Amino acid sequence: MKISGIGVFIAWLITMVLGYVGLGTYFYEMFEGMDPSMLSVGPVVVFAVFALASMVVTVIWARNLGSDRPAAEVPSGRRRFLVGGAALTGGVIGVGAATAGRMSGWFRTTLPMMGETSEADSTSDSPHPSWKGSRIVSRKPLGSTGFMVSDISIGTGRLMGHSDPEALFREALDRGVNYIDTSPDYAGAKSETAIGNVLKDRNREELFVVTKWCTSDGHVRHGSDPETYLAALDDSLSRLQTDYVDLIHVHACDSVERLLDPNMMKAFDMAKEQGKVRFLGVSTHTPNLEEVAGAAIDSGKFDVMMLAYHHGTWPKQQDIIDRAAENGMGIVAMKTLKGAKHRGMMEFQNEETSYTQAAFKWVNSNPAVSCLVISFFETAHLDEYLYASGKSLTEADVAVLDKYDELIAGTHCFASCGDCLGSCPESVPINDVLRHRMYFEGYGDEKEAMRLYARLDKQADRCVSCSAPCTGACPQDIDIKGRMLGAHERLTLVA
Numbered sequence: 005m006k007i008s009g010i011g012v013f014i015a016w017l018i019t020m021v022l023g024y025v026g027l028g029t030y031f032y033e034m035f036e037g038m039d040p041s042m043l044s045v046g047p048v049v050v051f052a053v054f055a056l057a058s059m060v061v062t063v064i065w066a067r068n069l070g071s072d073r074p075a076a077e078v079p080s081g082r083r084r085f086l087v088g089g090a091a092l093t094g095g096v097i098g099v100g101a102a103t104a105g106r107m108s109g110w111f112r113t114t115l116p117m118m119g120e121t122s123e124a125d126s127t128s129d130s131p132h133p134s135w136k137g138s139r140i141v142s143r144k145p146l147g148s149t150g151f152m153v154s155d156i157s158i159g160t161g162r163l164m165g166h167s168d169p170e171a172l173f174r175e176a177l178d179r180g181v182n183y184i185d186t187s188p189d190y191a192g193a194k195s196e197t198a199i200g201n202v203l204k205d206r207n208r209e210e211l212f213v214v215t216k217w218c219t220s221d222g223h224v225r226h227g228s229d230p231e232t233y234l235a236a237l238d239d240s241l242s243r244l245q246t247d248y249v250d251l252i253h254v255h256a257c258d259s260v261e262r263l264l265d266p267n268m269m270k271a272f273d274m275a276k277e278q279g280k281v282r283f284l285g286v287s288t289h290t291p292n293l294e295e296v297a298g299a300a301i302d303s304g305k306f307d308v309m310m311l312a313y314h315h316g317t318w319p320k321q322q323d324i325i326d327r328a329a330e331n332g333m334g335i336v337a338m339k340t341l342k343g344a345k346h347r348g349m350m351e352f353q354n355e356e357t358s359y360t361q362a363a364f365k366w367v368n369s370n371p372a373v374s375c376l377v378i379s380f381f382e383t384a385h386l387d388e389y390l391y392a393s394g395k396s397l398t399e400a401d402v403a404v405l406d407k408y409d410e411l412i413a414g415t416h417c418f419a420s421c422g423d424c425l426g427s428c429p430e431s432v433p434i435n436d437v438l439r440h441r442m443y444f445e446g447y448g449d450e451k452e453a454m455r456l457y458a459r460l461d462k463q464a465d466r467c468v469s470c471s472a473p474c475t476g477a478c479p480q481d482i483d484i485k486g487r488m489l490g491a492h493e494r495l496t497l498v499a
C-alpha cells in the first residue's frame with residue numbers, strides 16, 4: 005500500500021482533533037465530577053481506532069520510504085526507522101497536547117476552586133465566651149422562592165468529618181439554621197443519609213433542603229434520559245427520608261450544554277409536577293462562569309444560583325450577582341473565606357470579631373445575597389460562625405479584612421487568575437505553583453502541597469537561572485520569581 009507523507013500528516017491531524025473532542029472531553033468530564041458510569045465512551049473508541057490507524061499508516065509509510073526511488077537512493081533501514089520514530093513521536097505529542105488543551109480550563113480554574121472547597125476553616129484557638137450558644141438571628145428572602153433562609157447556612161460536604169455528624173447537624177438546626185446544602189456525592193452519599201436520619205424527626209416545612217442532580221459517584225451526565233435524572237433524585241429522597249427537596253442544583257456546572265440539558269429540564273418539570281422538588285438552581289465556579297451564569301439568568305429557568313463570593317471579589321462577579329438578583333434569583337454565597345488563610349489571623353482577633361465572622365458579615369452585607377453556605381465539621385463552628393448571624397459589618401470587621409488582605413498582599417494568587425502565564429517563556433504553571441505554596445503555608449497541609457507540587461510537569465527550579473520576564477506581569481504585584489523560588493524550596497522533598 006502506497007501512503008504519502010501528506011496522508012500520514014492528515015491521519016495525525018484527524019487523531020488530534022479526536023483527541024481534543026473525544027479523549028479530552030472524556031477526561032474533562034471525569035475530572036469535572038461526572039458519574040463515570042455515565043460518561044460516553046463512543047468518541048474515545050473512535051479516537052483509539054484513529055490513533056491506532058495513524059500509527060499503522062506511519063509505520064507503513066516509514067517502511068516504504070524511498071521505495072519508488074532507484075535502489076541506490078533508498079534510505080537505509082536505520083534511517084527509515086528513525087524517521088518513522090520521529091513521526092510517531094511527533095504525532096503522539098500533538099495528540100497529547102490536543103487532549104491536554106481540552107482540559108486546560110479545568111486545570112487553570114476549576115481545580116483551584118475545588119481546592120478552595122476544602123477551606124482550612126478551623127475554628128479559633130481562643131473562642132470568645134460571648135460566642136457560646138450563638139444562634140441564627142436573621143433570615144433573608146431567597147429570591148422569589150418566598151422562603152426565608154438563615155443568613156448563615158450549613159454546607160454538608162465535610163459533615164462526615166465530625167465524630168457525630170448527626171448530632172452536629174441536629175444542633176445546627178436547633179440553633180436556627182434552616183437552609184441545608186447537600187449532595188449525593190458528598191462522602192459517597194453518607195452525608196445525605198446522616199441528614200435524613202435527623203430530618204425525619206423535624207418539621208419538614210420549616211427547612212429548605214437542597215441537593216444536586218448527582219449520584220454517589222458524581223454528576224448525572226447531560227444528555228442522560230430524564231429517567232436517569234429522576235432515579236438520582238428518588239435515591240436522594242430515600243436517603244434524606246423526605247418526600248421532596250426544596251431545590252435541586254445543576255452541580256458545579258461548567259457548560260451551557262449541561263446547564264440547559266433539555267432532558268434535565270424535562271426531569272425537573274416531571275419531578276415538580278409529582279411534588280418531589282420545588283425549585284431549580286445552579287452552582288458554578290468554572291472557566292466558563294460568566295457564560296454559564298449569564299445563560300442561567302437569561303433562560304429564566306433557574307430560581308437560585310450558588311457562587312463563590314468573598315471580600316475583595318472579582319468586579320464582574322458583582323455584576324452577575326446584581327443581574328441575577330434583579331431577575332428574582334436567590335443568591336447563595338460559597339467559598340466565603342478567600343482562601344481561608346486565617347491561621348495567621350488569630351493575632352488580630354479580639355472580642356468583637358474573628359476573621360471568619362468579619363468575612364461572613366462582609367458577604368451578608370450585600371443585599372443581593374440571600375445566605376452563605378459554609379462547611380460545619382467541628383462543634384466549635386456553631387458558636388463561632390453563628391455569632392455573625394444578623395450582625396452588620398463594623399469598622400473593626402473592615403480592619404480585620406484589611407489586615408487579612410495585607411497579610412496576603414503580594415502573595416495571594418487568585419484561583420481563577422492566570423494573567424501572568426503568557427509571560428513565562430518556560431511555560432511554568434505559575435498559578436499552580438503559588439497555589440501549592442498557599443496550601444503549604446496557609447492551610448498547613450504540607451504533605452498534600454508537596455504531593456501536588458511533585459506532580460506538576462514543570463516546576464519552579466526553572467526560575468533559578470531565568471532573567472524573570474514575568475516581572476511586573478501580576479496585577480496583584482506578586483514578586484513572581486521570588487515567590488516561585490520560595491515555593492520550590494518549601495515544596496521540594498530533599499533526600
Ligand code: SF4
Binds near residue numbers: 428429467471473474
Ligand atoms: S522566573 Fe520562573 S516564572 Fe518567571 S519567567 Fe522565569 S521561569 Fe517563568
Ligand code: SF4
Binds near residue numbers: 416477478
Ligand atoms: S501570580 Fe498574579 S497574575 Fe499570576 S496567576 Fe497569580 S494572581 Fe494571577
